[in-house]
Amino acid sequence: MAFGCGERRKPPVEPVTLKILVAGGFGVGKTTLVGTVSDIRPLRTEEVLTEAGRPVDDTRGVEGKDTTTVAMDFGRIALREDLVLYLFGTPGQDRFWFLWDELATGALGAVVLADTRRLEDCFAAVDYFERRSIPFVVGVNCFEGTTRYPAETVRQALDLDVDVPVVLCDARERESAKEVVIAAVRHAGAHTADRRRSVTT
């Protein structure tokens, strides 16, 4: 007799969880982006830059930065009730590259953050994802006071494929940072669908 009347309780949904990597050069805004979009207090493993690390960590252009991510940043964002993203910020310094393969396991896609003043710093990340066919988008973190280049100019400078989305953003703004992350999910979805099609036809 209860049918048709009253509110029907929706069964609790078990959310789909997706893993997205956030990569890019040292000081480009990875930790900032993960922290900005995360629903939970992001887990950070920042460490004060030590004297010992100084010759290795190139801080030119990022003066004022005195912490560095030694292992990774970790954040979580629920895009919908049934869709949760786990964000992993990769360490920017070359000497932590051994962690990358571990982090990349099971990743749906990635965001490569770029700073147009030090564009070459993200070459390694772009190269890494291209080689492994991990779909990625490029987020250009627009620091104030820097020249704003159109997305197409950045695409050419990075020699990206035409289908790689390039999104201008501000890693400190939640909506802006979220847009980049969503672009990565969309792009990865399209990429996966294309792959499936090419396997079945």
Ligand SMILES: Nc1nc2c(ncn2[C@@H]2O[C@H](COP(=O)(O)OP(=O)(O)O)[C@@H](O)[C@H]2O)c(=O)[nH]1
């Ligand atoms: N002006 C400005 N500063 C930013 C932006 N994103 C990050 N920063 C600052 O740049 C520095 C490096 O950012 P961080 O997220 O630690 O870089 P990471 O090494 O890639 O994790 C920090 O002091 C941030 O506060 C941005 O969009 N604009």
Ligand SMILES: [Mg+2]
């Ligand atoms: Mg960091």
